[in-house]
Amino acid sequence: MGAKKKKISSFLNQAQEKIKARSFAASAHIPLRLKAINGDDLDIMAVLMQDAIISHPNSYYDKEQGTFTLKSNRFCWETRHYRFNHQKVYQRVLTCLQFQEITHVQHLNFKKESASAYYNLLTMTAIQIPSHWTDKNNMVQATENKDKKYSYTIDLIFSHDARIRLHATEIKAILLDSEETSYTNKKPAHTTKDVGRYIIANAIREYKNQKEV
Numbered sequence: 701m702g703a704k705k706k707k708i709s710s711f712l713n714q715a716q717e718k719i720k721a722r723s724f725a726a727s728a729h730i731p732l733r734l735k736a737i738n739g740d741d742l743d744i745m746a747v748l749m750q751d752a753i754i755s756h757p758n759s760y761y762d763k764e765q766g767t768f769t770l771k772s773n774r775f776c777w778e779t780r781h782y783r784f785n786h787q788k789v790y791q792r793v794l795t796c797l798q799f800q801e802i803t804h805v806q807h808l809n810f811k812k813e814s815a816s817a818y819y820n821l822l823t824m825t826a827i828q829i830p831s832h833w834t835d836k837n838n839m840v841q842a843t844e845n846k847d848k849k850y851s852y853t854i855d856l857i858f859s860h861d862a863r864i865r866l867h868a869t870e871i872k873a874i875l876l877d878s879e880e881t882s883y884t885n886k887k888p889a890h891t892t893k894d895v896g897r898y899i900i901a902n903a904i905r906e907y908k909n910q911k912e913v
Contacts, residue, residue, distance in 0.1 A: 729779065729791065731877035738871055739826045742854070745797075745875055746824040751775045751888035752795065755818050759864070761805045768799045768866055770856070772821065775888055776881065784885075791881045799854065800872040806865040819858040820888070826854045826871055 736742045752772035759770045774795040782789040811817045829851050852871055856864040 729881045734875040736873040752821040768802045770797045787885045793881045794878040796876045798874045801870040804867040808863040809861045822857045
């Protein structure tokens with residue numbers, strides 16, 4: 701009799717889990733549709749994209765169109781967590797991030813021998829650069845554009861000291877979520893050491909740019 705009760709109890713628990721799983725799947729997720737046209741917009745986008753997971757091959761630079769597209773698995777910071785089996789459950793969504801008006805792309809510190817390696821996006825920053833200015837180490841290179849006084853470098857900073865640097869004539873970015881979400885019980889957690897180091901370095905370069913004008 702005891703074994704039968706255990707079997708019934710196990711069956712009920714499984715049924716409850718399925719009901720909860722269906723309620724998660726049916727929970728409303730409003731896909732983000734965002735546009736960035738300046739540094740402030742990009743800061744907001746960077747917060748929402750923090751801890752997005754990418755693999756190196758999931759990016760594409762279209763030189764003719766001047767676009768750089770990045771596909772990622774984004775952690776949904778904007779949604780609340782759920783409770784499932786006494787654990788917190790969070791949402792992730794497939795997201796497409798596209799930058800426009802791009803003239804050149806640099807990939808730094810990505811592992812060429814491992815195309816399947818995954819990276820976490822830590823932050824994104826943009827620097828305004830005088831059109832005539834280029835630093836000695838070629839870390840910041842202005843885009844030649846006679847019609848505009850300034851160009852921009854946009855840094856996508858990842859884990860493992862990896863970075864994608866975009867050279868642009870303007871800040872133009874679009875973020876598009878897919879309709880379906882996935883669920884995870886892991887909330888991203890990391891130190892701000894790497895992020896802080898790069899932000900400070902960018903601030904120093906921006907100060908140098910102002911001194912050159």
